Amino acid sequence: MGAPQKTQKQLPLRPAGPDTVAALLRWYEAERRDLPWRYGPRKKADPYRVWLSEIMLQQTTVKAVIPYFQKFVARWPNVAALAAAQLEEVLQQWAGLGYYSRARNLKACADAVVRDFDGVFPRTEVELRELPGIGPYTAAAIAAIAFGEKATPVDGNIERVVSRLFAVQQPLPAAKTEIRNLAATLTPARRAGDFAQAMMDLGAEICTPKNPSCLVCPVQPDCAASARGIAETLPIKAQKLARPSRFGIAFLVQREDGAVLLRQRPEAGLLGGMLEVPSTHWGDASPSKREALRSAPVTTSWMAVPGPVVHVFTHFRLELVVYRAIVPVDASFTLWAEQDRCRWVHRRDLHAQALPSVMKKVIAHGMNAE
DNA sequence: GACCCGTGGGC
DNA sequence: TGCCCAAGGGT
Structure with missing residues (x-):
């Protein structure tokens, strides 16, 4: 031997x-x-x-x-x-x-x-x-x-x-x-x-x-x-696939009295029934400015907040660029988003809302950008 | 069986 | 940083 x-x-x-x-x-x-x-x-x-x-x-x-x-x-x-x-x-x-x-x-x-x-x-x-x-x-x-x-x-x-x-x-x-x-x-x-x-x-x-x-x-x-x-x-596990990235633009609308525009998401699917900051579709590439403005909830002048919000879900990674705007308290602007699913929530009441962590990140990122 | 579905912490 | 992980269920 x-x-x-x-x-x-x-x-x-x-x-x-x-x-x-x-x-x-x-x-x-x-x-x-x-x-x-x-x-x-x-x-x-x-x-x-x-x-x-x-x-x-x-x-x-x-x-x-x-x-x-x-x-x-x-x-x-x-x-x-x-x-x-x-x-x-x-x-x-x-x-x-x-x-x-x-x-x-x-x-x-x-x-x-x-x-x-x-x-x-x-x-x-x-x-x-x-x-x-x-x-x-x-x-x-x-x-x-x-x-x-x-x-x-x-x-x-x-x-x-x-x-x-x-x-x-x-x-x-x-x-x-x-x-x-x-x-x-x-x-x-x-x-x-x-x-x-x-x-x-x-x-x-x-x-x-x-x-x-x-x-x-x-x-x-x-x-x-x-x-x-x-x-x-042990245990031996089957290989996992890479996590894809998705991109979108979120619209943080602040009213002059301190309220923020939120929208309720559909009951089914991701973050079902929870509140969100209105945004474009989350796609495989960043939306163009033209695409973005088409899905903006109000017509106003937007300020792009520097740096995206990055959030990792189980099966994809999300990058959201935040556009921010201030609008008057009176209704002298047009709300394009589905109005019945939208609501104005004052800054001080945000903690009591059904807000997922990713949306809290978006709001914090936008409000701290002043 | 394969996807979808959140978040925060550890290394 | 990026990946793994955590008392899974619904479809």
Whole structure:
């Protein structure tokens, strides 16, 4: 033979199973995160709070969610209160958290629970799955955490932990089915909720995407990926496409009394139902000045504010050049935009509007340009 | 399965 | 800076 083969040391490894889960649950009881929607290990939490937190946490970090969660439960302490609210209020309170269809579905779900279930959340995955905004993950999470049902929510954390525990080599998203089955195999009948939350805490604090802390991991002895030294490389993900750029011109119209012209966006699609600063179409290239003026909401003299506002969405990057104008308070100008969707909002009231972050950026950029 | 749908933070 | 990431759902 040639040079001695440098094989990786293979420790005897039992596949993850009930003992792994027991070790994980012990770790959870000692190290669990204290979060405002949790009631404590071995306890079932308030279904309303679990549901609200799970919707907010969809693709959103715990840190970003906490202040919104506190604000919502203070204002609407139960599902009946939320059902009695106006959608407009809910969108206002949701502004800044992103993925605004969640806010619409949140309201629709509260309405449905009050209407169809007498204000009591159903406890099974199948029933929960029928409600607006509740998909397979959230249905399983609520069933397990709030009701103690044996359900297996699989989020990004759990996908990562499971793919490492079993050294799943198949790339995502194709591997989702296998990962789900493996996670279900581990789920204990008694403490499915604690198990799910323990897996999520482990993923958030130990089994992180980069630089996982295998040395202090409670289930490291049972982890196939750690044994092979490939934990950080898992899960393998399919390549992503480059993010295209779009360009437009936004028209910040300020009235002499300090009001700003805003318009409500269509209910469906990007930033659905939220307020916006009127703008041109967002296209693949910057609109010409001629094109821009054709879509201006009023005929007036515009000042181009130096430097575009750049905002990155999930699937494209947006550059908006802000045109700014001051108009008189009387109606001595013509409003070309769809008037019924437009409103004047005083500067001091902007914070209470359903304004997405990108539009707050546009307004701040334009108003600071003086 | 593939797209669309926000935002802020970490590195 | 640019990319990745975060307790996904709807279509």
